[in-house]
Amino acid sequence: MPSIIEISGLRKTYRRSFRQPHNALDGLDLEVAAGQVHGFLGPNGSGKTTTLRALLGLIRVDGGTMRIFGEEVPHRLPQVVSRIGAVVESPQFFKHFSGRLTLQLLAESAGIPKERVEAVLEQVGLRDAAKASVKGYSLGMRQRLAVAQALLKQPQLLILDEPANGLDPAGIHHMRELLQWLAHEQGVTVVVSSHLLSEVQQLCDSMTIVSRGRRIVDGSVAEIIAGHSGASLSVRFPDIASLSEAAEALTAAKPGVGAIVERDRLIVTGAPEAAWVTQTLAEAGIYLSELVTQTKNLESVFLELTGTAPMPGQTVQIGGSVAVPETAAPIEVPVTVAVDGRPEAEEAQR
Numbered sequence: 001m002p003s004i005i006e007i008s009g010l011r012k013t014y015r016r017s018f019r020q021p022h023n024a025l026d027g028l029d030l031e032v033a034a035g036q037v038h039g040f041l042g043p044n045g046s047g048k049t050t051t052l053r054a055l056l057g058l059i060r061v062d063g064g065t066m067r068i069f070g071e072e073v074p075h076r077l078p079q080v081v082s083r084i085g086a087v088v089e090s091p092q093f094f095k096h097f098s099g100r101l102t103l104q105l106l107a108e109s110a111g112i113p114k115e116r117v118e119a120v121l122e123q124v125g126l127r128d129a130a131k132a133s134v135k136g137y138s139l140g141m142r143q144r145l146a147v148a149q150a151l152l153k154q155p156q157l158l159i160l161d162e163p164a165n166g167l168d169p170a171g172i173h174h175m176r177e178l179l180q181w182l183a184h185e186q187g188v189t190v191v192v193s194s195h196l197l198s199e200v201q202q203l204c205d206s207m208t209i210v211s212r213g214r215r216i217v218d219g220s221v222a223e224i225i226a227g228h229s230g231a232s233l234s235v236r237f238p239d240i241a242s243l244s245e246a247a248e249a250l251t252a253a254k255p256g257v258g259a260i261v262e263r264d265r266l267i268v269t270g271a272p273e274a275a276w277v278t279q280t281l282a283e284a285g286i287y288l289s290e291l292v293t294q295t296k297n298l299e300s301v302f303l304e305l306t307g308t309a310p311m312p313g314q315t316v317q318i319g320g321s322v323a324v325p326e327t328a329a330p331i332e333v334p335v336t337v338a339v340d341g342r343p344e345a346e347e348a349q350r
Contacts, residue, residue, distance in 0.1 A: 139166030
């Protein structure tokens with residue numbers, strides 16, 4: 001599958017008076033395949049919005065290469081900009097204009113047929129509010145309007161920074177269905193930066209997780225979660241007095257098995273399978289009343305990975321991560337995935 005976006009070794013440093021320079025991007029790599037919804041995730045200050053702004057030619061970078069549709073940007077951006085729709089940071093509109101008039105003016109200025117205005121209003125769910133002035137729009141409605149303007153020219157690449165911002169649950173569901181329809185039925189490549197990890201897990205086909213301006217891991221959402229799943233078992237007993245005895249029996253039976261008492265249950269990790277736990281406890285004369293397999297979701301995987309960002313040039317295998325001090329030298333780790341900010345105001349928002 002061809003890559004629509006290719007970023008290699010991207011670097012951006014913000015130099016501030018009387019302060020240490022801030023490395024917003026520290027050799028970041030990113031690839032986005034065609035026809036997918038791709039999540040771009042990272043904690044505040046990790047470089048997400050800086051990357052998107054650089055990709056769209058809104059800021060200059062200090063090093064690295066970027067390509068969209070095979071064209072190097074920003075030098076060749078004019079050749080591909082007509083194929084890109086984007087919403088980055090908080091959208092701004094003339095508050096006394098109606099939603100429909102706003103889109104009509106944007107369409108006219110870009111030579112887009114006026115029929116597209118009604119089409120995108122319908123797509124984003126603003127048809128019934130199209131006559132109202134933007135000043136009366138809620139945050140979620142303004143976000144829908146921003147997505148509508150990005151869709152006006154029927155882009156082949158759609159870049160959205162926090163598209164669910166301000167939307168209620170019904171609006172989030174509608175946006176998810178729209179973006180998946182665009183990608184899977186219309187062939188549009190969608191890149192989404194979001195803090196709503198549960199929504200990303202439902203929405204996206206693939207994702208890249210970044211921290212400290214570096215890529216930590218990328219791949220399909222399912223593969224990344226499965227690779228870091230570390231499934232655990234929740235075990236309960238008829239008598240809570242059995243908890244400590246059961247923990248000792250399991251940890252003594254096999255190296256690498258962990259057992260932690262948590263209130264009225266035992267959390268077991270590293271067990272080969274659930275049946276092994278049942279058998280081992282039975283052999284010790286301990287019988288359980290409940291055994292439930294617990295798997296990690298995207299949120300827990302995200303927290304694990306972004307808390308252990310690798311250094312430049314380090315690699316990390318899906319299924320494991322390594323904590324590295326900020327000042328440590330690069331180290332070697334078994335690999336399958338190559339790993340490889342903003343100023344203060346930006347850090348506060350991202």
